[in-house]
Amino acid sequence: AQSVAQPEDQVNVAEGNPLTVKCTYSVSGNPYLFWYVQYPNRGLQFLLKYITGDNLVKGSYGFEAEFNKSQTSFHLKKPSALVSDSALYFCAVSAPFSGGYNKLIFGAGTRLAVHP
């Protein structure tokens, strides 16, 4: 069955340190992968995507993610965390044989807390 796993409910990191938010997936066919962020009382905001090409993709606010096909992972990273990065992060995937590219399958979300 198609699914997305975000194994950590919460990630805590000190400001200035690197951060990683993990995501693995299980779908049929070549996946399209996305990261979204939700700030308090706001909607989901698109951060970055992998469609094809270079496995390392860069997105908004200094975030990047690496597509690893063998490990079926798409971890979100940032070299130096800011307190303002504190938010809820969602990984999502779409795939041709898992509902098609228009149907996003989401993970449960990971809350990132960056401490001063």
Next chain:
Amino acid sequence: EAGVTQFPSHSVIEKGQTVTLRCDPISGHDNLYWYRRVMGKEIKFLLHFVKESKQDESGMPNNRFLAERTGGTYSTLKVQPAELEDSGVYFCASSPSLAGSYEQYFGPGTRLTVT
């Protein structure tokens, strides 16, 4: 460019009542989607419109849910009669029908509480 808007932002109703949620997509976006997040779990797909046509409604939980997109502009999602398990945050998203455009743009959501 105005983003996706949803109304109301919050709704509290009693079990058995009817509620209608509204979504206004980004102007010019042919694709409109509804998703739902229940009890802090995964955000789950409900359905997808292309203009006024339902392209995929495989995620609609049961026949108490009715989605419409008359004229291919805004969409409504009606829940009738509401049950306790319908509580959650309902998100709407839209996207253009352009080659190479795969991300969906989300609204702020409507938080529905059924008591």
